[in-house]
Amino acid sequence: MKTTGGSEEAKRRAGERAAELVKDGTVVGLGTGSTAAHAIRALGQRVEAGLDIRGVPTSYQSADLAREVGIPLTTLDDALPDLAIDGADQIVGFDLIKGGGAAHAREKLVDSAAERFVVVADPSKEVEEFDGPVPLEVLPSARRPVAEALEGLGGTPELRAAERKDGPVVTDNGNLVFDCEFGRIAEPADLADDLASIPGALEHGLFVGLADTILVGTHDRVEERRR
Secondary structure (H helix, E strand, O other), X not given: OOOOOOOHHHHHHHHHHHHHOOOOOOEEEEOOOHHHHHHHHHHHHHHHOOOOOEEEEOOHHHHHHHHHHOOOEOXXXXXXXXXEEEOOOEEEOOEEEOOOOOOHHHHHHHHHHOOEEEEEEOHHHEOOOEOOOEEEEEOHHHHHHHHHHHHHXXXXXXXXXXXXXXXXXXXXXXXEEEEEEOOOEOOHHHHHHHHXXXXXXXXXXXXXXXXXXXXXXXXXXXXXXXX
């Protein structure tokens, strides 16, 4: 369930602005997705020019790109991020839905551990009220009971299918992903609490109260909001 919309130019502007916030000696959380990838590439250019940083990747994808552009990597065991840069599928205020790339469990771990969490996006990601599906990473053995629990909350879960292989999407952690439709979500914090209480659901894609800065790229500028 990769999200679409927004121009590459708008995404690039947001990603490059976020990269400008990184100072020498910083540990940076490296998000997953097309907009975060622009930030990683911009950071790679700064590393080549002499910037001293270490990156904590949120997926195999972000780790591979970071290595490609020369960013040294570390782990949460060795260093907590000073700043994390990550994208979003939908944004309402400073709350997010994430998980279009099935990396939201590691993203939430890294983003929440960071001293400052910067969200990069294009205008298509900003909405008045959440209405997209909420991804949940689920233990394979818990597929049926989690689906029944989601239905009990009024949701319609759908197992995410892989696009270029037979069968379901398998996360970097070896788990499955449900995309669960709830219609319009008026109280995301309440739903987040309900989803977090489901046994077998490893992590959900509602990021409530985590973002500190929102950078939205447009065709000619970057709009910035700080909490």
